[in-house]
Amino acid sequence: MTRRLPRSALLPAALCIIGGICVVQAGWIHAKGWLAQRLINDAFDRAVAGEHTARPWPWADTEPVARLHLPGAADALVVLSGATGRNLAFGPAHDKSSVKPGEPGNSIFAGHRDTHFAPLAGLRLGDAVLVERIDGTQARFTVRSLDVVDSTRWRIRLDADRPRLLLVTCYPFDAVDPSGPMRFVVTAEAAGEL
Amino acid sequence: MKQPGASAVVRPSWPTACRQAMAFVVLLLPGIVWFPADADTTGTSFASTHDPREANAGSLWLRSSPEAEVIAGLSVMTAMQVRVTGNTARVEITQRFQNPSDAWMEGLYVYPLSASSAVDRLTMQLGGRIIRGEIQPRETALVHYEQARRSGRQASLVAQDRPNMFMTSVANIAPRSEITVRIAYLETIPFRDGRYTLRLPLAITPRYSPGGVPEAAPQRVAVGGPAPRAKIEIDLQPGFPLASVHSPHHAVTTAEHGAGTNRHMISARAAMDHDFELSWTPQQLVDTVATAFTATADGATHALVTLMPPDSAAQPAPPREVIFIIDTSGSMGGAPLRQAKAALQLAIARLGADDRFNVIRFSDDASALFMAPQAADSLARAVAQRFVQSLRADGGTEMRIALALALDSGSRDEMLRQIVFITDGSVGNEAELIQLIGNRLGGARLFTLGIGAAPNAWFLTEAAAVGRGSPTFIAAAERVDEGMADLFRKLEQPALLDVGLRWPDGTQPDLAAPLPLDLYAGDPLTVAVRLDGDAPPSNLTLTGRDVTGHWVRQVPVVVLEGETGIAKLWARERIGALSRRKRLSPDVGLHRALDERILALSLDYGLVSELTSLVAVDSTPVRPGSTAGATAQIPTAAPAGTPWARSAGFASTASPAPLLAWLGGLALFIGAGMTALRRLARRQRVPLSRHPARRP
Numbered sequence: 001m002t003r004r005l006p007r008s009a010l011l012p013a014a015l016c017i018i019g020g021i022c023v024v025q026a027g028w029i030h031a032k033g034w035l036a037q038r039l040i041n042d043a044f045d046r047a048v049a050g051e052h053t054a055r056p057w058p059w060a061d062t063e064p065v066a067r068l069h070l071p072g073a074a075d076a077l078v079v080l081s082g083a084t085g086r087n088l089a090f091g092p093a094h095d096k097s098s099v100k101p102g103e104p105g106n107s108i109f110a111g112h113r114d115t116h117f118a119p120l121a122g123l124r125l126g127d128a129v130l131v132e133r134i135d136g137t138q139a140r141f142t143v144r145s146l147d148v149v150d151s152t153r154w155r156i157r158l159d160a161d162r163p164r165l166l167l168v169t170c171y172p173f174d175a176v177d178p179s180g181p182m183r184f185v186v187t188a189e190a191a192g193e194l
Numbered sequence: 195m196k197q198p199g200a201s202a203v204v205r206p207s208w209p210t211a212c213r214q215a216m217a218f219v220v221l222l223l224p225g226i227v228w229f230p231a232d233a234d235t236t237g238t239s240f241a242s243t244h245d246p247r248e249a250n251a252g253s254l255w256l257r258s259s260p261e262a263e264v265i266a267g268l269s270v271m272t273a274m275q276v277r278v279t280g281n282t283a284r285v286e287i288t289q290r291f292q293n294p295s296d297a298w299m300e301g302l303y304v305y306p307l308s309a310s311s312a313v314d315r316l317t318m319q320l321g322g323r324i325i326r327g328e329i330q331p332r333e334t335a336l337v338h339y340e341q342a343r344r345s346g347r348q349a350s351l352v353a354q355d356r357p358n359m360f361m362t363s364v365a366n367i368a369p370r371s372e373i374t375v376r377i378a379y380l381e382t383i384p385f386r387d388g389r390y391t392l393r394l395p396l397a398i399t400p401r402y403s404p405g406g407v408p409e410a411a412p413q414r415v416a417v418g419g420p421a422p423r424a425k426i427e428i429d430l431q432p433g434f435p436l437a438s439v440h441s442p443h444h445a446v447t448t449a450e451h452g453a454g455t456n457r458h459m460i461s462a463r464a465a466m467d468h469d470f471e472l473s474w475t476p477q478q479l480v481d482t483v484a485t486a487f488t489a490t491a492d493g494a495t496h497a498l499v500t501l502m503p504p505d506s507a508a509q510p511a512p513p514r515e516v517i518f519i520i521d522t523s524g525s526m527g528g529a530p531l532r533q534a535k536a537a538l539q540l541a542i543a544r545l546g547a548d549d550r551f552n553v554i555r556f557s558d559d560a561s562a563l564f565m566a567p568q569a570a571d572s573l574a575r576a577v578a579q580r581f582v583q584s585l586r587a588d589g590g591t592e593m594r595i596a597l598a599l600a601l602d603s604g605s606r607d608e609m610l611r612q613i614v615f616i617t618d619g620s621v622g623n624e625a626e627l628i629q630l631i632g633n634r635l636g637g638a639r640l641f642t643l644g645i646g647a648a649p650n651a652w653f654l655t656e657a658a659a660v661g662r663g664s665p666t667f668i669a670a671a672e673r674v675d676e677g678m679a680d681l682f683r684k685l686e687q688p689a690l691l692d693v694g695l696r697w698p699d700g701t702q703p704d705l706a707a708p709l710p711l712d713l714y715a716g717d718p719l720t721v722a723v724r725l726d727g728d729a730p731p732s733n734l735t736l737t738g739r740d741v742t743g744h745w746v747r748q749v750p751v752v753v754l755e756g757e758t759g760i761a762k763l764w765a766r767e768r769i770g771a772l773s774r775r776k777r778l779s780p781d782v783g784l785h786r787a788l789d790e791r792i793l794a795l796s797l798d799y800g801l802v803s804e805l806t807s808l809v810a811v812d813s814t815p816v817r818p819g820s821t822a823g824a825t826a827q828i829p830t831a832a833p834a835g836t837p838w839a840r841s842a843g844f845a846s847t848a849s850p851a852p853l854l855a856w857l858g859g860l861a862l863f864i865g866a867g868m869t870a871l872r873r874l875a876r877r878q879r880v881p882l883s884r885h886p887a888r889r890p
Contacts, residue, residue, distance in 0.1 A: 012864075012868035012872065013865065014865070015865030015868070016866065016869070019858045019859065019865055020862065022854045023862065025851075025854045026851040026852070026855035029849050083845040084845075093845070098842055110847050112849045114852050151844035155842060155844075157527070161586045168845065170847040174852075175852070176852050178848040178849065179848075183847065
C-alpha cells in the first residue's frame with residue numbers, strides 16, 4: 001500500500017520546509033561570519049608576520065587590513081578591505097575610499113549589525129577602541145560620539161584633520177528589514193599610538 | 195489556496211475553516227507585536243532629535259539631497275558651443291534630458307552661468323520639430339509652463355534662480371525618450387593681466403544659508419563617482435595673431451582653421467567638477483589699451499568701451515592697514531583651505547614694517563587674531579603665520595559677523611584701509627552681505643580672493659565692486675603664487691583714480707552702469723553705453739589720475755556691422771546695475787520702481803533676468819492620462835577638491851539573517867500549526883466518515 005501524502009497536508013508541509021530552509025540559511029549566515037573570522041584571523045597573523053597580500057583563502061579577492069578590539073568583546077574582529085556585500089558577510093570591512101586607520105582623516109569600518117557589529121550597541125562615550133594595523137603597530141581610539149544618521153540624506157566626509165575611526169552599522173539593531181535607511185555611527189578619535 | 199483545484203480538495207467544514215483562520219491570526223500576533231517596535235525607532239522622532247547638523251559638528255556629515263527620496267533615472271547631457279569674435283562670446287548650451295524610466299517625467303536642472311551673461315534664446319527640440327522660446331514676465335512664464343505640464347504638452351522653462359545660477363525645467367518627457375533644450379547667451383570676455391579669459395562655469399559649490407534659512411533654489415549636488423563631462427567646442431576668432439591658447443584645468447585640442455586666418459577651433463570633453471577656462475594672449479601687446487565698438491539699430495547706437503589701465507611705474511607703496519578675513523567653514527575643507535592658507539601666508543610675509551594688519555577667521559562664529567590691528571613687525575608676523583597654520587575647516591559660513599568685525603574695526607588715523615576677503619563665497623545670503631559692505635565700508639577698500647574650483651564668482655565680484663576694490667581668483671593650488679602676485683599689484687597701487695569718460699559736445703551718453711572710481715592694475719574697465727541717434731561720434735576721451743598725475747587717452751570709435759549683440763550686452767549690464775541698486779537699498783518704494791524698469795528692459799531686449807523667464811511650449815498634448823508624472827531634479831556636479839567630491843556613502847550593513855530567521859520561524863509556526871489543526875480536524879472527522887450513512 002502506497003500511502004500518499006494527502007493534498008490538504010501539502011501547504012503545511014511546504015511551509016515547514018521553506019521555514020526550515022530559511023532558519024538554516026539564517027544560521028548559515030552567522031556560521032559563515034564566525035568561520036570566516038577564524039580563517040581571516042590566521043591571514044592577519046601571516047600578514048603581520050610579513051606575508052605580502054595574505055589572502056584568507058586562496059580564491060579570496062580581499063585581504064585583512066586591521067584587527068579591531070571592541071571593549072567587552074572576547075574576540076577581536078579582523079577587518080577586510082572593501083565594504084562590499086560579500087566582504088561584509090565575512091567580517092567588518094574598511095571603506096577603500098577612506099584613509100587607513102590612524103592616518104589623518106576619517107577611516108570608515110562598516111559591519112553587519114546582527115553579526116560582527118552587534119556589540120556596537122553596547123558602546124558608551126569614552127570607551128577605548130583598539131586597532132591593530134597590518135604593520136604590527138596599534139592605534140588607540142576613544143569613542144567621542146554616537147549618532148543615528150539617515151543614509152539617504154547624508155554622506156560621510158572623508159577629510160578630517162586628526163585620525164578618526166568611524167564604525168558604521170545599521171540601525172535599529174533589532175530591526176528585521178535589512179534595507180532600512182538608518183545607520184548607527186560611532187565616531188572615535190585617536191588617543192595616541194602604543 | 196486561490197487555485198480552484200486546491201480549494202476543492204481541502205474542503206474543510208466551516209467550523210474547521212474558522213478555527214484555521216483563528217490560528218493564523220494567533221500565530222501572526224507575535225509578528226504584529228514585533229514590527230511596531232521597529233517602526234517606532236526608525237521613525238522620524240529619533241532621527242530628528244539626532245539630526246547631525248544640530249548634534250555635532252557639520253564636520254563629518256554632508257547633506258546629499260534636501261529630500262529623502264531620490265528618484266533615479268533622469269540625466270542631462272551637456273554640450274557647449276562657443277563662438278568668440280573679438281571680445282564677445284556667443285555661447286549655446288545644449289542640454290539633453292534623457293528619461294530611461296517607464297513613466298512620464300518632469301526634469302529640473304540647476305546649473306551655473308556667468309552673472310554677466312545675457313541669456314536671450316531658448317529652443318526646444320522635439321523629434322524633428324523645433325519650438326522657439328519666448329521671453330515673458332517670470333510669473334506669466336511659469337503659469338504657461340504649468341498649464342502645459344498639466345495638460346500633457348511638452349514645455350521647457352529657463353529661469354534665473356540666483357544671478358549666476360539658472361534652472362531649466364522640462365515637462366512631460368516621454369518614457370525612454372529625450373528632449374533637447376538649447377539655451378544661448380552673449381558675454382563679454384574680460385582682458386585681464388595681458389590675456390583674454392573665457393570662463394564657462396560647470397560646477398556649483400552647495401551654498402550655506404545661515405540660521406537654517408531654506409534655500410531659495412532646491413539644490414542637489416552629484417556626489418561620488420566620476421564627474422559627468424561636457425562637450426565643449428570653441429570657434430575662436432580673436433581678430434589678431436595669437437601667442438598662446440591655454441586651458442589650465444582641462445585638456446583641449448586646438449586646430450587652426452586654415453593658415454593665416456587667425457581662427458582656431460578648440461574642443462574638449464571637460465569634467466564638470468571644475469569650471470572651464472580658456473585664455474589666449476595676443477602675439478604683441480598693441481598700444482591700444484582702450485577700444486570702443488559701436489553698433490547701430492532702430493535709431494539708437496550702443497557702444498562697448500573697454501579700457502586697460504596703464505601699468506603704473508614701480509613706486510613704493512604707501513603704508514596701509516590690511517585686515518585679512520579667511521573663511522574656515524566646512525565648504526573650504528581640503529584643497530580650498532590649503533590654497534587659502536598658502537595665499538594668506540604669502541600676503542602676511544609681504545607686509546612692510548610700516549603696515550598694520552589683523553587676521554579674522556570665521557565659520558560658525560568669527561574671531562580676530564589681535565584685539566586691534568598690529569604693526570607688522572617680525573614678531574606679529576610670526577604669530578600670525580602660526581595662527582594661520584593652525585586653522586581648520588569646520589562648521590557654517592557666518593560671513594556677516596566676520597565682515598562686520600572687519601568693517602567696524604577702523605583705526606583712528608588716516609591710513610589707507612584694505613580688507614582682503616579670502617573665501618569660496620558659498621553663501622545663500624549674498625544680498626544681505628553686499629548691503630552690509632555698502633553701508634559700512636567708509637573709506638576702506640574691500641578686495642575679494644576667490645578660492646577653489648567653483649567659487650561664487652558673482653558674489654565675489656559684486657562684493658569687490660561695492661567695496662571699491664577688485665576681485666582675484668585662485669582656481670588651483672599651483673596658481674596661488676600667480677594669483678597672489680596679481681593681488682599684491684592691486685593692493686599696493688591703484689592704477690587709475692577718478693576715472694572719467696568724456697564725449698564730444700552734443701552726445702547724450704547713457705552708461706549702463708556707473709563708472710568705478712578706482713581702477714587697479716590688470717583690471718579692465720568695460721562699460722556699455724547707449725547713444726540716441728545712429729551717428730556715433732568718431733572718438734571719445736578717457737581721463738583719470740595715475741601716480742604721475744593727470745592721465746588722458748583718446749579712443750577712436752569703431753563701427754561694427756551686422757548682429758553684434760552690443761545692444762543686449764548694454765541691457766544686461768543696465769539690468770545688473772539696477773538690481774545692484776535694489777540690493778543696496780532697503781526702500782520698498784524704490785524697489786518697485788526699479789523692478790518696473792528691470793522688467794521693461796528685459797522684455798524690450800528679450801533677456802532672462804530675475805523678473806523674466808524664457809518659456810517654450812508645444813501646442814499639442816502628447817501625454818495620455820491625467821497624471822502629470824514625477825519630478826526629478828538632476829544633480830549638478832560638485833567641484834573637485836571640495837568635501838562634496840571627497841565623501842563616502844553608507845554600505846548596507848545589515849545581513850538578511852534576522853529577516854530569514856523571522857520568516858522561517860513564521861513559516862514553521864504556521865506549517866506546524868496547520869498540521870496540528872489538520873490532525874485535530876481529522877480526529878473529529880473520523881467518526882463522521884464511519885457513519886453508517888456514509889458507507890457505500
